[in-house]
Amino acid sequence: MIIHAAVLGRPVDTLRYRGDASLAPGDLVRVSLGTERVPACVVATEEGNQQGLKEVEELLVTNLFPQILLELAEHVAGEHLGFLGEALGLILPRDIMMPPKRKVKKPESEKDQRRLRMRADESRILQAFKKSSKPMLVHSPADYTALLVELIRDVMSRGRGVLLIFPDEPSLARFHERLSAYLPLALYHSEMGQGERRRVWHGVRQGRLPLVAGLRSAVLLPFTNPGLIVASDEESDSHRVRSHHLHYNARDLAVFRAEKEGARVLLFSLTPSLETSHKARSGRLLWIERRVAQHGKALIVDMKKEEEGTALSKPLLAELKAASGRGMQALLLLNRLGLAARLLCLDCGHVPTCPSCDMPFKFLKKGAALVCPICHNEIPAPEHCPECGGARWQSLSFGLESLDRELKRCFPHDRLLKITAEHRPIIEDAQQAKIIYGTSAVLEYLPPKVQVAALLSWDAERSRADFRAAERAFRNVAYLRRILTSSAQSRLVIQTFRPRNRLLLWALKGDYEAFFQSEVRRRRELGYPPYRRLLLFERGLTKSSWDAEKLLETIKHEGVEALGPYRGRRGRSRILVKLRRDLKPADLIHARTLLRSGWQAEVDPTEIL
Template sequence: MTDDTNCIEVVTLTPLAQRFSYRCRTPLPEPGCRVHVPFGRGERIAIVTGSSPCPEGVQIKDVRTVLDQQPLLPKALQALLEFGSNYYHYPLGGAWATALPARLCQGEPLPTPKPELWKLRSDATLPQSGWGLRQSELLQRLRRGNLRMTELGSGDRQRIRQFLAAGWIEAARESPRLHETPLTLRPEQQQAVAAIRAACGFQPFLLDGVTSSGKTEVYLQSMEPLLLAGKQVLLLVPEIALIGQTYERCVQRFGATAVAVYHSGQGDAERLRVWERARSGSLSILLGTRSALFVPLARPGLLIVDEEHDPSYKQQSGWLYSARDLGLRRAQLEELPIVLASATPALESLYNRQCGRYADLRLRERASAQNIPQIEILPLRKKRLLGGLDPSLLSACAETLASGQQALFFLNRRGYAPALLCHDCGHVPHCRRCSAPLTWHRRQARLRCHHCGWEAPVPQRCPSCGGDGMNGIGMGTEGLEQFLQERFPNIPILRVDRDEVHTPRQLAERLQAIRSTRPAILLGTQMLSKGHHFPDVTLVGIVDVDQGLYSADFRAGERLAQTVIQVAGRSGRGDAPGRVLLQSHLPEHPLLLALQSGDYGTAAAQLLRERQQAGLPPLRALALLQAEAQRVEPVYAFLHAAQEYFQGSLDCSGPVPALLERRAGFHRAYLWLESTSRPLLQQVLGASMPQIPSLPGARRVRWSLDVDPQNF
């Protein structure tokens, strides 16, 4: 008979669904602590989830080591991981592994916070004599105010240690203070700030503000009283590329010591250091991407999700969670106000506002004196194009450059040309591993797959017929850059895409070059479309949007509308008025006509009505059961078995091939699982997921479940 009072239940930091029991010979660690346990023939780091009776008649292994005396995460964040594991039907141990810094997952101890600020203790009894000259000088400095470690020489650091050992000083926490005078708010900004400051407990706000309407200033003034009262703020942005200028604004307002950054581009040691600073309360503003959602805060006061519509908030591998949606749950668990902000809110957020779930905050005026520019549609049918551009767009560009301003060309396609085509036989080289043509990168003389990364040299002759008529079809950013260089030889062209910019540092350098170069042509993909402030851009040319008008992805129209409005919003942010020209072979398309005024709300309302008529999210709850294998037959055999299993419980559609049917050598297909009731969908999935691995064919495929999918 085992002693069940000394048994704990754990999950390993892996995507294993099972929980395991171990005997603990020491006092039971609390849930949220790490333990080192034997596992199979090896050892694992595991997270304690609770205590449980030890199974009778089963030999229970002992815990090797208890690694933490206190839980790593507060109860609210532990509950968040439990909720996220259940909602997205992903093992809890895998969720913990996603949430914790890598070094903690490897069993390393928590770092000991190093005090950065020292102060004299109010109860310190200082000797009246016996002071050396340097000690006296250091004492006088401490009497004048707190001392920062960075202000001390090596000798002073040794004296600080002596003072600490004597009990004369203690670590101090620097309260944030204003380093610059806040900007004067317009009336609608004042209303937004007042509403956020007055919020008590959990309150979701949708801050729907046009581009350049001063949303960041609303953030800063909303968080100001919280920071001065010792609270902390978590501010999420969708991409590393958008951290830079938000970080600069926060530092200018509250000082460098108040702000820290957390994202996947940092080294493991730096991420752990920032994580511990946030957990201990020694920073005031944590600015980060998706993973920063799970960083514990000692005194949380406010959550902000910037560019809340961005699909980058949805994880695309492993635990397929949405940081925006789990951010709402975190705010609820910690009883905090949360601000979801965007110039182009997601249809889900607009629907929640319509249903009264989100408080409505709107900013309709720009911070600059200029109005939102109208979007002029340039019909391309039957026109003779120059380098893929309408002559009137080139004329507008020449006028802009002549006035000393900047022109921005947006083309969401990298490379020199999207594909190569043999003029003799029509052959198009495709990726060997994906059902997609290879993109021609002329500068590197390579054909590259933008889906799996496979590449090959550009053939001198057609691999099919041996002819020498291989030509590029279509145009990417590299090809457009070459044409613009030939057209405007004396004008700097600053290209921003993933082929040109690989690191945050390179991006920062390129953005600095944009700010300091006039006149200039800016050319880029999505990396240029949102969040950036370019006051000298007065012309935006949107080169190609037609591919998004008839996509099989039901979210394509929403993504296109958001992209057009965001790109258009880069124009006219300074003193000079802006102009936006959009090229299309489909100028009469209803969505483009709805976007002409530059008002996203009109187009979004139209798209929401279409979703309602078609019975699509956000009006219905959706999950995708995804499967892939190197042979196509097992994929469909498994999904047909799943369809039979779910039939009668949920509305099933498919199996259907993925939009990119073959990727990296794997055939891919989906089964759509839908319901008018989200609780019903969750109930059926919760009861069914343990059975999926035993369905026919499940062992012959890689499968996953995506709840509330964002990409297809």
């Protein structure tokens, strides 16, 4: 029998071996690859001439991958320019490959069986969910614990599994704390010990763990009969999985998987992504919005009236000192601009943008020029602002180092805590600190006593070199609101050179509809999602065998627009490609060709620089 096997975790095509007729798709086997003996998954069998084929060395586990997981892996590999073995390696990491020696126990079943009293809006959502078969988007900051407990119990009573996906560990921990008293909940994420992850993976496969909450990788767990998949904070960039070659969005994969397995999908969002909102408005999702009272009084600080170069305005300092005196907490958000400075008018707050691709120009002091980071459009730095005619310009470039110094100087006795993507403290540290500050990673934490939440530079937030800059700025204001306590003394402070910016005013009012209509119109004009798909190529760390021109020639296709090459993070060359919605990345380039070229690709990237 000819055995077609995909080597787990390897960027190689499916290989042919000879093996016993009892082998079937989904079996885990050991095969030889060069001088190595490696695990592989049987994906197909056929009769034929076996001469010259190596033999399958060993059957490890029968039917480890049910058919749905094979289809899921094929979808991930096909959509994201990867190999089937790579995708299967994501489903079954090597450290949890073999079944545990100890029998997997079911979670403690003695739970509080009381029915939680649902609010009126929760009851309406439940009824709407039961009447429709479509995926549902719930657009609201409210807590839906009672609704989820009722839904999960209903699904599990019919013998089906439930999967809940969260973007980060703090939100997963909060959910576990709320629901573990009512439901037999198992957790699954990469920070767990190897043995525990193995037990959960195989417990799900055996049907002993029907209810699991986890992070991104949980969407690939081997459920045999899922009935409900829930994604919290669907708009979060943290749902994005970035492995060596394959990149995918756990939210999108959850929707695909649910459709394949006849499961229901429930998405929760504080500020839905433009793509999800667009799907809802086109009838592909059932959309329910519920407004709630916003916490905290908003305070807009006009930075034109403040000392030049300061990170902490006088009004913000006063609020911080008052909150500290009351024994309360403060949280400060300062997203670093990244690769280069922007030029900002000190009189009106205008930041020059490229007329071709709507990206903020980066300011080159040497030569006094403005250069688009994407299309390389270059113009002389203007003497006068085209918006107001002013002649006072400032290089807008922010970092955490200067904020560190200011905070330590102004609050020498308060406990400070910095949070970045590279430094994520435990939740208890955030609960005890007086002032928490950092990049967008701080928004994952919800300290219990925050009375001051501040966005230190609205202009830097809005001027990020990314087509999603407006969406992220709007979202971050909503996230800061969510962090505040309901106290009348709570303050949301926004520092900006443009206090009348309409996007800022929409964000402060929570006017998502006005923001959506404006932003979706801009995306349509510029050819960005949801109207076109994006494909981002990046030159690998090793020397690429292809230059940018050869890659551009290879991917040339009707309905394709390429921007670049341009410099991305770590100085690596990038090319951004816009595709018509009906085109697939595989229509442009095959995974094997991409691997040979020395370039890497990310489909539907969340960041383009």
